[in-house]
Amino acid sequence: MSQVDLQALLQSTQNTEREARRDLSSASEELAALRASHAREIDDLERTIARKDREKRGLEDELKDSREELSRERETIRQLKQSLAEHSTQHITLSAQLQASQMQLTSVQAEVERATLSVSSMRAELAIGQENAKKAEELAAEKVKAAEEERDRRIAEIEEELRTAETIRRKLHNQVQELKGNIRVFARVRPALAHESSSPEALAEIAYGDERTAQETGQSQIVVKSRSESATGQAREQEYPFTFDKIFAPQAGQKEVFEEISMLAQSVLDGYNVCIFAYGQTGSGKSWTMEGGQNDQDAGMIPRAIDMIFTVSSGLKDRGWKYQMEGQFLEVYNEVINDLLGSGQFDSKKHEIKTVDGKVSVTDVVSIPLNNPRQVSTLLERASSRRAVAATLMNERSSRSHSVFTLKVRGENPLTNERCEAMLNLVDLAGSERLEKSGAGENKDRMRETININRSLSALADVIGALGSGKEGGHVPYRNSTLTRLLQTSLSGSSKTLMMCNLSPLSVHLNETLCSLRFATKVNSTVVGQVRKQIAK
């Protein structure tokens, strides 16, 4: 081989090598490109696989939910089937019941038809019955009318008889009161109080006459014993007997006392003036007797008398009587009149006593119309609160003044043409202590009070004495005190007076007790004269 051939062969080999190298290089590049494309494809596939995995899990969850829902739906269907089965059973039962009810309805309808027939026949009978009843009613109405006419005639007769009987009763009642004496004296001994010693030495020796003798004679006896020593040291015992219309021992309650007074108070409705006085030393029970305590059973003579007067007056309505009442409450202190229901100042001499047409009246005093007994307690409270105000000005004022409660009663009976007008005076007198016992001493005001009290009490005794002497047209010394002037109308004429002598049971008060009993005896002795006169008649 020639060089040239070798060269050409080398050249060709080199060219082939170059081409092979180029092919190899392009194959390498292609391989690299293929690898890159393959890697991308692998990435894409992996992403696709991951997405598909997620989708698969989602589908699996959905499948699970769907299965659960399917299971629930199956349960619901099972329950519905069960309920349907029950309803079918119920439906069968109800159908059976409905059938039975329809049968019942048919039989009831048959009964109703029968009853309708029977009602029609009863209606026909009723119409006949009503016709008969109407006739019987007309007959009965005629008979009732005749009976009513007879009854009205009889009622009119009885009412007339009652009115006559009432007039006779009023006369007899008055006669009985007069026979008992138009002036009566009672004595009442109060019990020892809780704070007072009730030892035998502390209590005065007081004996009471027996009840039987009192009932037979109409007079009761009280004997007070006193023990003292004579100047020579000898023990002296003395007995002081007194006799009155009635004596109440300490245990007598308000009710028992009122029973003796009630008839007298009732005379007011018959047109008689009545004065009831409570007399006695301070603390002897005058206010207790007149006004009493808070409880019903402790109520005194004022509330009880008012209560009774209201009760009796409403009972008399049936017999034609109509009453009007009004109350007044005055105080006489140091001869000056004060209005316990008013609003003016105390002790101002505002009120004067005037006599018009023979009737005594006091100027400018409050008079309260009374329609029921409750108003009286309000009135008493008003008086006592006004007194309490005055008491702050002067201690124990109520013991040192006379208080006069007046109930004015006006009645008329259009059926009998009768009329009456009267006053009930309930007087709580001032304490009756003697000057030396009153504690006046050097105190001029106290002395003046005591002198005024004693003067007015003795003026009262004189007036009652003059009235009791029974001398017609005789002089009665009303003008000697404000109290007697104030009570002039009530004490004069056909008036009835009661003096309640209140006594303390204590031995320290023995002398005052004897003084009170002597005063009461002075009043009582005038009574005896009059009673005798009445009996002799």
Ligand SMILES: Nc1ncnc2c1ncn2[C@@H]1O[C@H](COP(=O)(O)OP(=O)(O)OP(=O)(O)O)[C@@H](O)[C@H]1O
């Ligand atoms: N019969 C009685 N039963 C029970 N307590 C009584 C009785 N009498 C009086 N008392 C009591 O005795 C005390 C004195 O009585 P009361 O105030 O009535 O006396 P008085 O005479 O009105 O006195 P004063 O003159 O001071 O007004 C009071 O506490 C009262 O409650």
